[in-house]
Amino acid sequence: MNVVLVMLFSNSAMAQRDFQRELRREIVKIQSDRFSIQEYQLVTIDGNRLQVAIKSTSPTSVVSRDMFVSIHATTSTMFILLMLDAAGIYLDEVTIKEIDELIGDPDITLNIVMARNGMQIQVITAEGRENITMTWADIFGE
Numbered sequence: 001m002n003v004v005l006v007m008l009f010s011n012s013a014m015a016q017r018d019f020q021r022e023l024r025r026e027i028v029k030i031q032s033d034r035f036s037i038q039e040y041q042l043v044t045i046d047g048n049r050l051q052v053a054i055k056s057t058s059p060t061s062v063v064s065r066d067m068f069v070s071i072h073a074t075t076s077t078m079f080i081l082l083m084l085d086a087a088g089i090y091l092d093e094v095t096i097k098e099i100d101e102l103i104g105d106p107d108i109t110l111n112i113v114m115a116r117n118g119m120q121i122q123v124i125t126a127e128g129r130e131n132i133t134m135t136w137a138d139i140f141g142e
Helices: 002-024 065-086 138-141
Strands: 029-031 036-047 050-059 094-099 107-113 119-126 127-133
Touching: 036 065, 050 065, 065 107, 065 119, 119 138, 127 138
Parallel strands: 050 107
Antiparallel strands: 029 036, 036 050, 036 094, 107 119, 119 127
16 A cells, blocks of 8 residues: 555656646747747547647737737637637547647648737648738727
């Protein structure tokens, strides 16, 4: 019984260390007065896998770092939810996992570009490219 308890606590401590490392990971890079985030998602639907590459950029003079992260997270999550909804897929049928790097080319690329006057979302798939451009007033409902 003691061996089982030691194993459980050892696994728990290891998982906690990994969890703490993940919480401390910097997701925003700052280079040449620009914020950027690059992340990759592996979306599994009924055994089929899609890779989604998501990149957000903004001049540091346009938004705060916190707002940059918030807009990136909200926009990328909404995009994935809208994509699933358009395909008639329910969330309980989907697994989404963040991966460190792509395995080959992405099936879907989402580029989010924030600028002084608004934001453009570029969606690239095998069918082509679509740009969605909005002003900040459009986004915040003013």
